Amino acid sequence: MDITKTQKANKLLVVDNELANLQLLITCLGEHYEIQVAHDGEEALTEVHASKPDIILMDVKMPKLDGFETCRRLKADEQTKNIPVVFLTALDDTEDEIKGFEAGAADYLTKPVHYKEMLRRIDTARQASHIKRPVAEHTQELKESEAHLIQSEKMASIGQIMAGVVHEINTPLGYARSSVELTGSYFSDIAKTLEACKKLGKQFQSKDKSDEEQLETTLATAMKLLNSLQEDETVVEAQILLENALSGIDRISSLVKNLKNFSQLNRDKIAEFDVNQGLDEALTMVDHKLCDKIQIIKHYGDVPHIICSPAQINQVFLHLLINAIQAISSDTGVIELQTQVIDQYVYISITDNGDGISKENLARIFEPFFTTKTSGKGTGLGLAIVHKIIKEHQGELNVASQIGRGTQFIIFLPFKQ
Numbered sequence: 001m002d003i004t005k006t007q008k009a010n011k012l013l014v015v016d017n018e019l020a021n022l023q024l025l026i027t028c029l030g031e032h033y034e035i036q037v038a039h040d041g042e043e044a045l046t047e048v049h050a051s052k053p054d055i056i057l058m059d060v061k062m063p064k065l066d067g068f069e070t071c072r073r074l075k076a077d078e079q080t081k082n083i084p085v086v087f088l089t090a091l092d093d094t095e096d097e098i099k100g101f102e103a104g105a106a107d108y109l110t111k112p113v114h115y116k117e118m119l120r121r122i123d124t125a126r127q128a129s130h131i132k133r134p135v136a137e138h139t140q141e142l143k144e145s146e147a148h149l150i151q152s153e154k155m156a157s158i159g160q161i162m163a164g165v166v167h168e169i170n171t172p173l174g175y176a177r178s179s180v181e182l183t184g185s186y187f188s189d190i191a192k193t194l195e196a197c198k199k200l201g202k203q204f205q206s207k208d209k210s211d212e213e214q215l216e217t218t219l220a221t222a223m224k225l226l227n228s229l230q231e232d233e234t235v236v237e238a239q240i241l242l243e244n245a246l247s248g249i250d251r252i253s254s255l256v257k258n259l260k261n262f263s264q265l266n267r268d269k270i271a272e273f274d275v276n277q278g279l280d281e282a283l284t285m286v287d288h289k290l291c292d293k294i295q296i297i298k299h300y301g302d303v304p305h306i307i308c309s310p311a312q313i314n315q316v317f318l319h320l321l322i323n324a325i326q327a328i329s330s331d332t333g334v335i336e337l338q339t340q341v342i343d344q345y346v347y348i349s350i351t352d353n354g355d356g357i358s359k360e361n362l363a364r365i366f367e368p369f370f371t372t373k374t375s376g377k378g379t380g381l382g383l384a385i386v387h388k389i390i391k392e393h394q395g396e397l398n399v400a401s402q403i404g405r406g407t408q409f410i411i412f413l414p415f416k417q
């Protein structure tokens, strides 16, 4: 069966906000599908109506409208509900997979995935789109294992941070790996061409040039291979793919560097600490959660170094930043970070324009396990940990909040011991 021909007759809409990913997917799948592209969920909804694809391959984390919501909207629309949607994402935990299937996905692929496997799954989803997947059964199974996981996850807040880090690493790792894989497959064509050229050179060098017919055949083979390399732009594509791989590797190495600085293996180690730098490092850790909807404004003063446990103070910043991000539901979020010296203290303020905290809740936020978030999203330990750490550093922690206006956390840390 001529699989290539059968598939090329089909249109595949690829939705991803990362240009490097899009480029890679076009290279991997363009040979088999007629590719259309959308850069976010909103664009996908318009594109689906305009070009009626046979199948959609979609990222989950995208600005404005994420993949899950886009899928839900497609499934709610009579005209688009039968187009199978396959998610391709670095989010690999069970909860996300459940969300994907609940949103109506036909399949859920997690990166890194071999491009042949990806092709196979896309094709299966396309062919099976008329047969309903036993979603309920599958979801139930996943929910049971999720319940088990949550129960055993005592350090869920650390788990959440790790999930973010894993996502950050998996995305570039995915495209670096596939780029290298694909470049490898190009090299067999290049090697064949080089071999033909070598043979040609040997025949020219040999004293006996009488067999002109054979010489011509070798020349024709070498030229054909060279032409096809040129036509397919194999070398140019290999170069682009290698650049992709390199940028993926660079992204991973800068993340690992930050992570190393951030966690400082010995958690109780006491050292000099630059608060402004600490805030910046915490910001890089949550960068992937900001998307385009939250603006960061910094008012850093010229503050002296403090003596503290850097790992613990980093943890404080991280918890406060995550809370601030989670409190912002609008697309015009602002988080302001301010540092200055007040008496013998470094003053650190983290202010958001999120949902705010009611008076009743404000009295309880430092209680361990007090949370207003859904299970799996919040454990209610973040502020309890923050409070404990600041107390252990002979510091002070204050909070002010107004419903609908936002929340401000203020920390005082002594710089003279």
Ligand SMILES: Nc1ncnc2c1ncn2[C@@H]1O[C@H](COP(=O)(O)OP(=O)(O)OP(=O)(O)O)[C@@H](O)[C@H]1O
Pocket: 156, 157, 160, 319, 323, 324, 327, 352, 354, 355, 356, 357, 361, 365, 370, 371, 372, 373, 377, 378, 379, 380, 381, 382, 383, 384, 406, 407
């Ligand atoms: N910046 C904020 N804006 C609005 N509400 C907040 C903010 N920070 C904390 N809260 C409220 O305080 C509660 C307790 O926060 P805490 O960080 O201790 O736990 P959590 O964020 O719910 O879960 P965890 O941090 O363990 O993931 C939150 O559930 C939320 O209701």
Ligand SMILES: [Mg+2]
Pocket: 319, 322, 323, 378, 381, 382, 383
């Ligand atoms: Mg929290």
